[in-house]
Amino acid sequence: MAQVTLRKIVKEYEGGVQAVKGIDLDIADHEFVVLVGPSGCGKSTTLRMIAGLEEITSGDIAIGGALVNDIPPRDRDIAMVFQNYALYPHMTVYDNMAFGLMLRKFDKGEIRRRVENAARILDIGMLLDRKPKALSGGQRQRVAMGRAIVRDPKVFLFDEPLSNLDAKLRVQMRTEIKKVHQTVKTTTVYVTHDQIEAMTLADRVVVMNHGVIEQVGPPQELYHHPATKFVAGFIGSPAMNFIPVRLEQGGAALNLELPGGIVLPVPADRTRRYTPHIGRELLFGLRPEHLTEVRPNDHRENMAVFEAVPEVVEPMGMETLLHFWMEGAEICARIDPATPAEPGRGLPLAADMNQMHLIDPKTDRVL
Amino acid sequence: MSATTATVGGGIARKVGSLHRERRWALVTAYISLVFSAIIMLAPPFYMLITSLKTSAEIADQKGNPWIVRNPTLMNYWELMTDKLFQGFFINSVIVTVIVVVLTMVISVLAAFALARMRFFGSQVLATGVFLTYLVPDTLLFIPLYQIVGGLGLLNSIWGLVLVYPTLTVPFCTWIMIGYFASIPKELDEAALIDGANWMQMLTKIFIPVALPGIIAATIFAFTVSWAAFVYPTAFVTTPDQMPLTIGVVSQLVRGDTFAWGQIMAGALLAALPPVIVYAFLMDYYIAGLTAGATKG
Numbered sequence: 001m002a003q004v005t006l007r008k009i010v011k012e013y014e015g016g017v018q019a020v021k022g023i024d025l026d027i028a029d030h031e032f033v034v035l036v037g038p039s040g041c042g043k044s045t046t047l048r049m050i051a052g053l054e055e056i057t058s059g060d061i062a063i064g065g066a067l068v069n070d071i072p073p074r075d076r077d078i079a080m081v082f083q084n085y086a087l088y089p090h091m092t093v094y095d096n097m098a099f100g101l102m103l104r105k106f107d108k109g110e111i112r113r114r115v116e117n118a119a120r121i122l123d124i125g126m127l128l129d130r131k132p133k134a135l136s137g138g139q140r141q142r143v144a145m146g147r148a149i150v151r152d153p154k155v156f157l158f159d160e161p162l163s164n165l166d167a168k169l170r171v172q173m174r175t176e177i178k179k180v181h182q183t184v185k186t187t188t189v190y191v192t193h194d195q196i197e198a199m200t201l202a203d204r205v206v207v208m209n210h211g212v213i214e215q216v217g218p219p220q221e222l223y224h225h226p227a228t229k230f231v232a233g234f235i236g237s238p239a240m241n242f243i244p245v246r247l248e249q250g251g252a253a254l255n256l257e258l259p260g261g262i263v264l265p266v267p268a269d270r271t272r273r274y275t276p277h278i279g280r281e282l283l284f285g286l287r288p289e290h291l292t293e294v295r296p297n298d299h300r301e302n303m304a305v306f307e308a309v310p311e312v313v314e315p316m317g318m319e320t321l322l323h324f325w326m327e328g329a330e331i332c333a334r335i336d337p338a339t340p341a342e343p344g345r346g347l348p349l350a351a352d353m354n355q356m357h358l359i360d361p362k363t364d365r366v367l
Numbered sequence: 368m369s370a371t372t373a374t375v376g377g378g379i380a381r382k383v384g385s386l387h388r389e390r391r392w393a394l395v396t397a398y399i400s401l402v403f404s405a406i407i408m409l410a411p412p413f414y415m416l417i418t419s420l421k422t423s424a425e426i427a428d429q430k431g432n433p434w435i436v437r438n439p440t441l442m443n444y445w446e447l448m449t450d451k452l453f454q455g456f457f458i459n460s461v462i463v464t465v466i467v468v469v470l471t472m473v474i475s476v477l478a479a480f481a482l483a484r485m486r487f488f489g490s491q492v493l494a495t496g497v498f499l500t501y502l503v504p505d506t507l508l509f510i511p512l513y514q515i516v517g518g519l520g521l522l523n524s525i526w527g528l529v530l531v532y533p534t535l536t537v538p539f540c541t542w543i544m545i546g547y548f549a550s551i552p553k554e555l556d557e558a559a560l561i562d563g564a565n566w567m568q569m570l571t572k573i574f575i576p577v578a579l580p581g582i583i584a585a586t587i588f589a590f591t592v593s594w595a596a597f598v599y600p601t602a603f604v605t606t607p608d609q610m611p612l613t614i615g616v617v618s619q620l621v622r623g624d625t626f627a628w629g630q631i632m633a634g635a636l637l638a639a640l641p642p643v644i645v646y647a648f649l650m651d652y653y654i655a656g657l658t659a660g661a662t663k664g
């Protein structure tokens with residue numbers, strides 16, 4: 001087991017495409033780190049550079065303190081689980097898992113012990129004699145993980161291992177992966193484009209966009225304190241609302257002037273932070289879950305109430321989503337399903353201003 | 368097809384019935400054309416078989432239906448099989464074919480693996496070039512090849528044939544194998560690389576077993592080509608002791624203007640037997656869809 005260090009990693013493909021543009025990342029021993037971001041942001045490329053499947057254009061990668069830039073994959077002591085599992089079709093499940101150990105000249109008894117141990121952890125003991133084509137998707141996924149576990153490598157690398165599974169199985173295998181990590185504690189780098197997977201699995205989430213790291217942090221921190229507009233919009237579902245506003249002084253406090261003449265007060269504890277930006281056009285960010293129906297006897301502070309006319313009402317069961325437009329900005333609110341709401345009829349909404357974010361539209365950074 | 372059960376109803380049943388009729392017509396047409404082509408394909412071998420079972424006198428006899436044998440005899444076969452010359456042809460064919468098939472498969476599997484997987488400068492051009500060489504017919508190549516084989520002192524020798532047959536077999540087999548190797552998902556090599564395999568282990572432990580159907584197809588092709596080669600041995604071999612079956616049968620069984628038709632037919636049928644056996648035997652091992660299950664699907 002080991003820590004992984006990336007220093008100024010750049011990957012330029014032939015033809016000049018810069019897939020990764022100089023990223024720095026420190027992954028601690030035993031840590032579960034998830035790389036997340038939209039399609040094409042360079043997640044897989046980064047992972048494959050750690051694996052040694054892709055050469056790095058410049059920068060340094062160290063695993064367990066040793067520089068591995070020029071070390072082939074087989075000598076990096078890593079194991080990888082692929083999106084399409086990449087099981088050897090002509091080998092039984094047992095041989096699939098034993099293959100790496102056989103190539104490394106482990107003795108028969110040790111191989112058997114390790115394979116059986118992994119099979120027990122993953123609950124695939126009864127499948128050991130089958131060929132991959134006789135397995136279901138979830139079972140193949142387990143075998144692919146078993147192949148990684150038996151090697152007892154320094155680092156596990158996962159590239160979207162669950163995206164070929166149906167929704168229900170995905171949730172189940174997600175828990176499984178978490179359980180396995182808690183058992184074997186191997187340092188793990190996990191790539192996904194699914195932010196829910198990232199949030200539930202990770203000790204720390206790395207949000208990537210266009211080949212750069214936008215922010216690194218524990219899931220809760222990314223949720224509550226996004227550093228950039230991209231992270232604010234990417235983490236959380238439905239996505240955060242962004243409304244153009246002007247920040248104005250209103251007596252001792254600050255106010256947000258929304259389009260349509262709505263004025264929302266800024267909580268007093270933010271005054272110091274926002275004062276330098278008075279008079280500027282900014283982006284006001286508020287998650288749908290912080291824009292709710294007005295609750296009687298709500299004694300929370302800094303709740304701002306305004307009237308909105310929903311154009312679309314989406315009942316989801318445990319909540320109802322309202323969509324309305326405010327000077328071109330689409331706003332989503334999450335209300336209690338018991339609240340009567342119908343398209344075209346105005347209702348009062350409460351914005352929890354304690355959860356507000358202000359974004360500088362010039363730099364896209366959260367103030 | 369539950370079309371028959373649906374004929375009980377009204378409007379819908381007519382529709383289903385017409386579907387059923389369409390399907391039956393398609394089947395009938397398919398069967399007619401299959402039977403027709405089967406007859407055309409099988410008529411010559413059948414005629415050969417009939418003729419090979421006749422005595423020379425019966426063959427020469429103008430009376431009677433030539434498609435029927437009146438006094439069947441295995442004499443033609445017996446005479447051939449006890450003929451030292453014919454045995455020699457057979458052994459020559461076996462030696463040449465076995466060596467050529469082994470050579471071909473070693474060369475083309477290695478070449479295809481390199482061309483399909485190791486990206487190096489010019490690998491694409493080379494892969495296309497390999498196929499283009501296959502398009503040059505042997506009737507054109509035997510003239511320059513005669514010079515080369517002669518220069519090497521291998522004219523009138525089965526070793527000259529062992530040298531030139533691969534020019535027919537290697538390009539096509541390489542092409543087949545490139546196709547098969549290219550269809551193996553890239554992740555499979557990457558998984559093997561991470562598991563600790565070197566290139567040679569990747570080839571022997573992953574690629575060859577996974578591409579076994581392709582290897583069998585290529586082997587059958589190489590076998591057929593070298594067993595049935597005609598132009599090169601005609602051009603390069605002159606004495607009976609070095610002749611393979613294909614030219615041995617026609618050159619030695621036609622003496623002057625006497626055609627030993629019964630023996631020629633028997634010889635041709637005996638020559639055709641090994642490919643038939645090989646096909647039948649290898650087809651059992653031709654397990655299609657071996658790659659199913661490598662990835663999701």
Ligand SMILES: Nc1ncnc2c1ncn2[C@@H]1O[C@H](COP(=O)(O)OP(=O)(O)OP(=O)(O)O)[C@@H](O)[C@H]1O
Pocket residue numbers: 013014017018019037038039040041042043044045046193
């Ligand atoms: N072999 C290659 N040659 C050239 N460009 C490539 C190659 N592989 C990837 N790219 C480019 O590099 C960028 C990053 O690709 P990468 O596969 O890392 O994305 P990703 O974040 O994993 O996306 P996804 O979620 O779709 O898997 C993309 O713009 C892609 O087009």
Ligand SMILES: [Mg+2]
Pocket residue numbers: 043044045
């Ligand atoms: Mg990817």
